[in-house]
Each structure stands twice: as C-alpha cells, then as structure tokens.
Amino acid sequence: MTQSTSPEPARVAVSTVIFSLRRTDDSAPAELMLPLVRRTRDPFDGLWALPGGWLDPAEELEDAASRTLAETTGLSASYLEQLYAFGGVDRSPARVVSIVYWALLRADEVDAQVAAHAAQGDAPENVEWFDAASLPRLAFDHNEIVEYALWRLRSKVGYSRIAHGLLPPEFTLAELREVYESILGRRLDPANFRRQVEGSGTLFPTDRFRTGSHRPARLYRYDPDVELAERGPLTARH
C-alpha cells in the first residue's frame, strides 16, 4: 500500500451521484443516466467528475452536497441520502475525504429544472448526462464511486421501494419493469415480473388506466406505509 507523507490534514469535500431514467429519443429504451461536470482546472483538467465541492466549515454535510449540486448542475433533489465516505490516501494529489450523497430524480423533474434554468438564462455550463453503464475515465476515483452507487442501487431495488424514486405516483407494471430493467441492466420476463410484483404486497392497484397508443394498462401505486429512505433514527441532519 502506497503511503503519502503529506503533512497537511485531510480536507472534507462532498460529491453527489444523481441517477435518472432518460431516453435519448422517444423510441429508445430509457437508460440509467447521471449528470457529470467537466473539470476546468487541475487536477484532472478536462476530465468529467461528479458534481461536488468543498465543505464550508459552518455548513451541514447534506447542505454542502445540495449547494454544490445546484452550483454545478442547476439541479436540486428533495432529499439526498448519504452513500459512503471515500477517503483513500491516493485518490487525489492532496488528502481529501469525500462524503458522497445520492438521489434518484424522475425524468420529468429533471426536464422541469433544466427548462426553468434555460428560461432564466442561467443554464449551467460544462454539464452533460452520461449513460451510467458506459462512462469515460472520470476524474479522481469517481468511476469507482459510481460503480459502488450502482451496486447499492441494484442491491436495494430487490428489497425496498427505491424504484419509486424514478416513477410518477401512479405507474403501469410495464413502466415499473422498465425501471428494474434499467437498474439491473437486463431484460425481465413480463409474466414473471407481474407475478413477483403482485405477490410482493408493496403495490396497490388503482381504478385508473393508462390509455394511449397501446391497450389500456392498469395504474398502480406503492404502499405509502413502506418507508422510501432507509434513514432509521436519523431524522435530523448529520
């Protein structure tokens, strides 16, 4: 293990992984994507990086993540969950411990926020959305951070209602299956999927149907008693 001999104490930074399901065009399947910011200075000048920045000494961790996310991408999320603290000695030329937060944003939320910034003429620069499954070489250890976030997302989708964060309040089983397929990165058998989901007891069928070019499909809701965020006793900010 390489040990640096930096005499400087570690500095604290925050970074944010925002996942959303987006389509490049209407006929393409939705892909799990995330916004990245192109660095304009060293280290890693010109490479893409997660939104983030330094922690202000008088600022709560989650506030710092929200602020730097807004400053760099113009995006906001109603709730950021702490993902992990990355503090490897060699992840940056200086010693930096990054507290990484994450959130899921619905595509329509993203579109509305992007449109609002465009209307105000303050669209952020140097931001692009990338397919989470095929990223370029990112700055620092950010490829590894995204890989860890994807693993956590895939683990959680199996036992929690986390997919809800990517769906409107009412959705069809085909829409729910598309979310799972995007997260898991593979096709699911529609009949098996329907059976498993209906047997899980976490969904409520509604009396409403999605109509359009296909035959009408029943709309479902999640059981609101199932907790979305796994915060436990952490009700305040930490």
Next chain:
Amino acid sequence: MTQSTSPEPARVAVSTVIFSLRRTDDSAPAELMLPLVRRTRDPFDGLWALPGGWLDPAEELEDAASRTLAETTGLSASYLEQLYAFGGVDRSPARVVSIVYWALLRADEVDAQVAAHAAQGDAPENVEWFDAASLPRLAFDHNEIVEYALWRLRSKVGYSRIAHGLLPPEFTLAELREVYESILGRRLDPANFRRQVEGSGTLFPTDRFRTGSHRPARLYRYDPDVELAERGPLTARH
C-alpha cells in the same frame, strides 16, 4: 438551524462501534454490549465515548479506525465496516466530521484479547463494556451514533447472516435465537423461530450435537456462499 462561524476547516476523525454478546454472569441472558472509553480531557471530560481519534493524513480511514480502536481498548477486529459519516455543525466545539466504523466480535474473541493484554501487563485503562440498551449520557453525539448502529443492526439481522459475526462457526438454534433476541431486544417463540430459520435456506444442519447439562442439541452452520459483509465492489480500502 444553528450555524457556527468557525473559520477553521473541518477536521476528520474516526470512531468505532464494537458490538458483542456478553453475560454479566453465567446464568444471566447474554446482552448486546459495547466498549466505551472514559474521556480524560475537555470537551466532555469524564464522560464515556466511543473508541476513536484523529485521522493521520497518511493513513487509510479503516486503518485509522483499527489503530485508534487498538490504542484505546486493546481490541482488534478482522474487518471493520463503514457505518456512516457524522458531520453535524454542532456535534463538537470544533468542526469535526467523524467517519464511524463498526464490527461484531464474538465473546470468546473479546475474552481472548483481554486475557492476552492482561498477561502482557498492558491492559488498557478507562475502558468498560456497557449494555447497549441502557447507556449513560455519552460525549459528543455518541448516543445518537450508537442508536443509529443499533437500528442498522436490527435492520440487517432480518435479511442477512450478520448474526454469524456473533456466533462460533457451529451453533445450536437456541444460541442463534439468543443472538436475535439480544439484537431485537425481545423474546422470540422457539417453535416459530425454528420454523422460520429452517425455512430460510441459509443454514445447514451438521451431524454434530452440543452436549452438556441439557439434552443434546443439533449444531448448525451458515451457508458459506452467503456473503457476510455488504461491501459490493469495495474490495480494497477506501
């Protein structure tokens, strides 16, 4: 929300929550306990706190947690898992972000480590084990950290083989039930518990039996293919 105006950047510390099942005497039920260290200087002079200390700039986070755990309690764990980063503005007079690690130690591992230090004459001072369910007022936000660790432990015990960390490689169903009862803080019906565990597919019965003052009880093993730690792609240190 109170905002301090400290001009000093945040410093990074590490703390460790070690859970073990221990008995105060042979006839008492095992209790979920953790080691605490009495502070001998301000802030919070005289109060009990989690083992921990400052991150050295050239030291990996997990190494810092292992080192400070050993320095303050004489204990070591084969693996420390990152629990959460606590960074509230008001948790300490100075701004401190604490990366908290945790581990489960079997009672016989603890006993062996304590005995080895006693034999070498370097038993740590100011360390005591406390019942996790009835702690005094601790230093900093450490009551809140332990409460969060207990919540995570109770959440995980339901869907993972985390209880294994508190058991020898082979154990009776009564011993396994005692672990669950200690973690969940309530009695479980023996017949229901046996049915659920045998139906879970995560345990293997062995051909061996525990004999002693009671009637012989079959010994079980966990399925080794079930991953103990939820590290995902984090194979190296971070």
